[in-house]
Amino acid sequence: MIATPQPTQRSQSKSGGGHDRPDWLKPDELARLSSIELRARGVVEGFLQGLHRSPFIGYSVEFSSHRRYGPGDDLRHVNWKLFARQRKLYVKEFDAETNLNLYLFVDASRSMQCKVEGAMTKHEYAATLAAAFAALAIKQRDAVGLGLFDDGVRQYLDPSAKPGRWEDCLSLLSTRPESNVTALSKSLEQAAALARHRGVVVILSDLVDGDVEGIKKGLQQLRHRGHEVIVFHLLDPFERYLAESGRYRVLDMEGPAELTTNMESIRADYLKKIEHWCDQLDEACLHQGVDRIELTTDQPPTAALVDYLVKRAT
Template identity: 40%
Template sequence: MSSTEKYLKPEVIRTVSRLDLRARFIVEGFFNGLHASPYHGFSVEFSEHRRYTQGDDLKDIDWLVFAKTDRYYVKKYQAETNLTGYLVMDLSESMAYTYRQELTKFDYSICLSAALAYLMIHQQDPVGLITFDEKIRHSIPAKSKRTQLGNILALLSKLQPTGQTEISKNLQRIAAMLRHRSLVMIFSDLLADSGPVIDALHMLRHAGHDVILFHIMDEAEVNFPFDGMVDFRDPETGETMLVDAAGIRGDYLDSVGALRENYRKECLSAGVDYVALDTSIPFDRALVEYLSQRKARF
């Protein structure tokens, strides 16, 4: 593993204190590993280039890229490459949970959103940030200036997950807020009734937006590694429940699997990209989903 690829691992990125460096290392590690991965070619096709086609002006061919790839690529115009994105962050207290991973669900989301902001700004794509719990808390309009990255990272570094959340109502508000077609990237553990959330996703799509839903769970929430009598506490309501872990493991895992599968099917039906993640998964999977969506827009 190279010195940059290791920063795709959550347990390693946790050792980096500065958020700007976390974002940079995640993105650089991602692109450094592309040539040895199934995603080979993304580093070219998703920067400012597209494949040469008959009729393109030969003077637009990027010969440096040709020297590296033996393929003809031309520089895209700014209007072709701009993709407006909004990072949408769930601030609910449940996002602060972790069992044995180095990053909480919220830490993981912050690192991932910071990396996506870094990537978008360096590709000259406008990006903004919206946060919510029971209501919209912050809204930074999308811009592509280099100073925008500092604005977004400054806010991300200050955010704290507290209290309860209203996912569906806030997604509806966001659908009404955004006046231009955008790529809406949502980061949440989705600990809410799935029906209204799915309805709100349909509303975003009906408003003309593309959506990537990053469903971020703790590794323990996915795998249930508990034994014996365990006292579980709901972080948003404070309610506790003492349960026999072995007795409920099967039913619990079935329920989590069914929830994720329901979101996958409903999102597929709505034209939403659904990305199920847990806090042990390297960040490259999420970055590939963003790049795939970006490719589909042009």
């Protein structure tokens, strides 16, 4: 599940993904940004053409209520007149704030660079979906936050609905942080700490981590903070179903292991083990009230997004 197979008969192909561009973007990062932007725009346009209305909650700026000031709250929303009377800090809440905070956490570990039979690497697929989700939320003027993780959350943007937020997301998605091994338990724990205000947390990952109990505990922390959690489980078709025949050299993308084997001799046992693993993940998510959506990277991102959001809206 964390390996890149290389057929002995052929070589494996690999691929690396606007508006005002940051000056610090290097040419290869700019190319990746443009690629992600084009794919995400195509997904969003296809989604909007396929639906009469977006399932995201609409935006309103009507005053809703007051709540006590907390670290990280915007000082512009402090009710200073109320402070003058009660000597306590309260912030104004608007319907727009209580509608949706969207937190996107994208796996950037080495295993996400796998591409064998998929249309793109798992990371490219995750980045495309994340950018599309961000674009849809921003169209509704909802706040979007974004984090990249491997053995921890490496880079993070706090939720914002300000102009230019989509471009910020694209720039972050185009970068390549230190792609270490996957540590989902630690990453989910850090995500729970970063996602301070209740909202929707979307995890895009191949979930390559032997610690299923750790994943369960990480999801539990997110749910304990009141978040709705959605997990997009992304796999290359080859690692999900394996080839029926052929001799392949298999490389571990998060370690030094290497194996040359015939698919016929291992496929039946492999499929049993991966089904068991997916069942364990399903049980862990179900126990926490989390949606797990399994996708392979040969599925069109537009169809995957439409299918899920239609179900979410009904």
